[in-house]
Amino acid sequence: MINIILLGPPGAGKGTQASKLEETYGIKKLSTGDMLRAEISEGTPFGKKVQSIMDSGELVPDETIIEMIAGRMERDDCAKGVIFDGFPRTVPQAEALDKMLREKGQKINAVVELSVNEEELVHRLNSRVQEMKARGEDVRGDDNEDTLRNRLKVYRHQTAPIIPYYEMNELLHKVDGMAGINDVANEIQQILNQKLAA
Ligand code: AMP
Secondary structure (H helix, E strand, O other), X not given: OOOEEEEOOOOOOHHHHHHHHHHHHOOEEEEHHHHHHHHHHHOOHHHHHHXXXXXXXXXXXXXXXXXXXXXXXXXXHHOOOEEEEXXXXXXXXXXXXXXXXXXXXXXXXXXXXXXXXXXXXXXXXXXXXXXXXXXXXXXXXXXXXXXXXHHHHHHHHHHOOHHHHHHHOXXXXXXXXXXXXXXXXXXXXXXXXXXXXX
16 A cells, blocks of 8 residues: 655646556556546536636635545545545645545655746646647647646645645655656656665
């Protein structure tokens, strides 16, 4: 059983790394962003409610997210542990997650913070959007420079305060997210292997 949190600003590569970890360790990746986007594409009433919040780059209310993730974690595919991608994003979410895990006799084993500077994030977004448009694919409603700037502000003000929370609990590991995808993956694996061996 191993529970991991991937932290970092939008576009830092959390989703990519979470998918790699899912393959390597056989534990489930849970992305709250993907779960919300699935609700939107299925056209559920819940999806309709959250769409405008997501398009503006603001956060969906804590209670809604906590309830959604608590329900999801009950499923069998989470039995070996979870890689959290995009959750928790606020201190109340981090506290709620601790409580949920404690009640199951589990805990967070490691928090990996991917650090990438903001100009690089804007550059990554613009190239991704151009590539998607060139392939004729749909671009996410929140994938534009204005919304990204707001998502970065939201990250700094609402999400970054959870970093000291995990630092205090000696769980935090910083990884340079500017490195190549495979280098980042190797570094995360080294951290986790040390944790698993301890
Ligand atoms: P992401 O795909 O993780 O970048 O999430 C896209 C959007 O979904 C965010 O900008 C938020 O509007 C919403 N969202 C995803 N995860 C959370 C969360 N843990 N708490 C609040 N809002 C979230």
